[in-house]
Amino acid sequence: MGSFSIWHWLIVLIIVMLVFGTKKLKNIGTDLGSAVKGFKDGMRDGTTADANSAQQVTNAAKTDSNTVDVEAKTKS
Template identity: 70%
Template sequence: MGSFSIWHWLIVLAIVVLVFGTKKLKNIGSDLGGAVKGFKDGIKEGGAPENTDAAAGQVANQAAADKNTIDVQAKQKS
């Protein structure tokens, strides 16, 4: 009585398919897989050290290249 047999699990599976339908179960599976993949990618990116010196140099080079850019300051309406 402590464990279920294969017939119990097949009946439970049949009921789940009847209630939700195969299309909805497929969508749930793909959403769950995408979430796990995104989580793994986030863990990999979070562990990599960031190179802030290179990023600052790149911004400075981009600013020097865009000499036609005009900086403006927005004023709030009163």
């Protein structure tokens, strides 16, 4: 069983276009693109949000008189 030729893929593409229609395929492509963009933005925001939240916790600890300053160490 070798790989499919270009003619096989063209026939599959034509059948998919007949079943779904070009408008629906365009909407699926647009939805998929916006989902990927949203995922990338979420990943980018996730890295900056961690640094900002740590800074906010540090600033809040300085203003709270009941906070005890400790240093956390990891087990090795």
